[in-house]
Amino acid sequence: MTKSGQARVSRRKSPSWMSIDRHARLLSLAGAILSVGATPEPATAYGTVSDSPGHDQQLSPTPAIELTGPPREPQRPAIILAHAIVVRTSPAEGGVGAEDIGKVDVWYDAGIRDAFAALAVVSASGERVDKRDAAIDSADPSHVSVSVNRLNPGKYTARYRALSADGHLVSGAWEFEVRP
Known part of the structure; x- marks a missing residue:
């Protein structure tokens, strides 16, 4: 294994690198959840992250989870011109x-x-x-x-x-x- 390959493996095993990577994945998932309201169909999330040593962090398949939320209000224009009152x-x-x-x-x-x-x-x-x-x-x-x-x-x-x-x-x- 080359030095650069060893550095990549050690970074993956490093607790601080794992926490940064986990944090990035959580932020990505949070962004996906927040954008659910912007699409007419419900979004679906898949899998879990494996943190076991010696394994690359990747999504493992699990059943789909339907993400639903409260009904959305119709979008309103930012500026509404109204008649004089x-x-x-x-x-x-x-x-x-x-x-x-x-x-x-x-x-x-x-x-x-x-x-x-x-x-x-x-x-x-x-x-x-x-x-x-x-x-x-x-x-x-x-x-x-x-x-x-x-x-x-x-x-x-x-x-x-x-x-x-x-x-x-x-x-x-x-x-x-x-x-x-």
């Missing part, structure tokens, strides 16, 4: 406003595009009572307001429409009341 209104939905409220406001969860931005206030009789001057706040692109004259006591509906950053048009309404 109303996060606050003034007066609040179902709330009470003063007769001299002056303006009605809506705030979205993100800035909206100027095109198609609208906010209108309508009385219970269907009459539009705002000044038709709805505008996006230049300091806060998620805030839209519209001016109103002095409102008579009664119920009002504020209707909004906005073009969200993802390009979708969103609209809706909320009601509030004015009391003397």
Whole structure:
């Protein structure tokens, strides 16, 4: 046997070399187990490692073990673009406003595009009572307001429409009341 052959044999018999090799095999097996969730079919593992002196470390055949785990959740995209969502209104939905409220406001969860931005206030009789001057706040692109004259006591509906950053048009309404 040559010196290099003896060195290979002695390395195999060396406890530190065996532990490094065993560790590498365990890491490889752990990687295979973790990747099971990435494949639609269950993975199968085979064999055991023999550490007996004088034998090369190799896999000996044993029955297949099916590796299964909990059901996987569907993969979701890393970034989800969503429609603009109303996060606050003034007066609040179902709330009470003063007769001299002056303006009605809506705030979205993100800035909206100027095109198609609208906010209108309508009385219970269907009459539009705002000044038709709805505008996006230049300091806060998620805030839209519209001016109103002095409102008579009664119920009002504020209707909004906005073009969200993802390009979708969103609209809706909320009601509030004015009391003397």
